Amino acid sequence: SCEIFYEDHGPIGSGSGIHGFQTGRLNRFSPPGFCENPETSPGLFAPSGERAYDEFRFKNIGLQTNCVSAHVLDDCGAGNYFVVAYKNFFDPTNIETNYLADPGSSAAPGRLFSFPVEAGQDFSLVLHDLNPGATCEAYSLRLCSNYCTDVAVEKTADATDTPIGSSVTYNLRVTNNGPDDATQVTGNDPVPTGFSVTGTSTTQGSVSAVGNNVSFSLGALALGESADVTVTATAVSEGVQINSATVRGTGFDIDANSNESSVLVATGTDGDGDGQVSGSDNCPTVGNPGQEDSDGDGLGNACDNCPSVANGNQANLDGDSAGDACETCPADPLKLAPGVCGCGVPDVDANQNGILDCNSTLELNSFLQALQKDIKKLKSGGAKKKLRQRKKAIRTGLASVNSILQVSVDSVQTTNANVNLTKLNNQMRKAVRGATKQLSASAKRKALAKVKKFQKSLIVS
Secondary structure (H helix, E strand, C coil): CEEEEEEEECCCCCCCCEEEEEEEEECCCCCCCECCECCCCCCEEEEEEEEEEEEEEEECCCCCCEEEEEEEEECCCCCCEEEEEEECCCCCCCCCCCEEECCCCCCCCCCCEEEEECCCCEEEEEEEECECCECCCCEEEEEEECCEECEEEEEEECCCEEECCCEEEEEEEEEECCCCCEEEEEEEEECCCCEEEEEEEECCCEEEEECCEEEEEEEEECCCCEEEEEEEEEECCCEEEEEEEEEEECCEECCHHHHEEEEEEEEECCCCCCCCCCCCCCCCCCCCCCCCCCCCCCCCHHHCCCCCCCCCCCCCCCCCCCCHHHCCCCCCCCCCCCCCCCCCCCCCCCCCCCCCHHHHHHHHHHHHHHHHHHHHCCCCCCCHHHHHHHHHHHHHHHHHHHHHHHHHHHHCCECCCCCCHHHHHHHHHHHHHHHHHHCCHHHHHHHHHHHHHHHHCECCC
16 A cells, blocks of 8 residues: 555644635544445534534545554543545535544544545545534644556647647656555546547557547556657647647556646747747747747737737837827827827927927917017117117017917917917017117007017917
């Protein structure tokens, strides 16, 4: 026999296993169960009262019925326990359902009992407090089987990428790691539909294929022995083909995790010529032989519109070169970041005066302020050179105002949506030109009034 499970456990209701409360308890005065004499439920001793329990679940994945024995040693303290084996599943509200066996008593040391477990059957060992509220403080549980094997399979493929129309060869290495000889070993390998099986072979026993479902029977495998099954298949459609094979043997298999093995093979075309077929290429239309994917979103850097930030959906609202995930102006096709002027407003200086058009209101206001200063300094009878310089400055100021209105009038902020900047500008220009010609106090006052009226129509923070 061999040990299939052992655990030292703390109080019932803690540690590993599944915990809960069952209703009632069974009689514990029947003889202990043995595989040779299967038991029926001894009946209920108490139909009510909640008792804490620990449940441990197992499965016989072998090809035959196996005998499993259980032994419990307790150090319960003031409490006491009982242990019961169940097949298929344990129902804590109906503790007679699926009953298999029990030791017949809770006497220390715990009595050995055993029970048969059919091929493919789930079963549970349930340890519970004998009486409500009186917890068993510690115990050890050991499970053994009279016949144990560890039949394992390792599956490999001779390629990770297979173009459509080409073949791949799978190899299944089946090994019995013991401790006992397996008198029979079988297995199944359902090849995915992206392939079409074209051939099979085995180093012992037999193998057959019905469509893509490959099954094999290897006969006996002694401790340490191995056998190989080979499957050849042709790629017929695109995708990542996950091929899993399973094996089973006689005896209680002590390592269920080794009974299945999978391998992935990508199938498809190589349209971008980078050596990666479309089924596994993270950029199927852009060459990227290294398959770099910095953000791990499944899209290679070569075709990812945001290679530094994961964005598997590649959302790109404005249709520019960058995905929404890595820009702060996702609705502005001309900008990735707000810049100076903000999203939706270009950072341009159309009149090339060093001030961005988005700042046109401030720029326009500064020109109007300069005009007022120059108008106030207009004087007759003074030095002709200074007068010419003043008039030139005024003409330059008027031209600057014109330039803003021609290039970026829509970005100028006004106090009222009905403000007509063109009209205000024409009125101002007429009055200012009159002031530069007449040089009279009244003409200057009129010009200044028009400039101020224009200025008051602007929103200047």
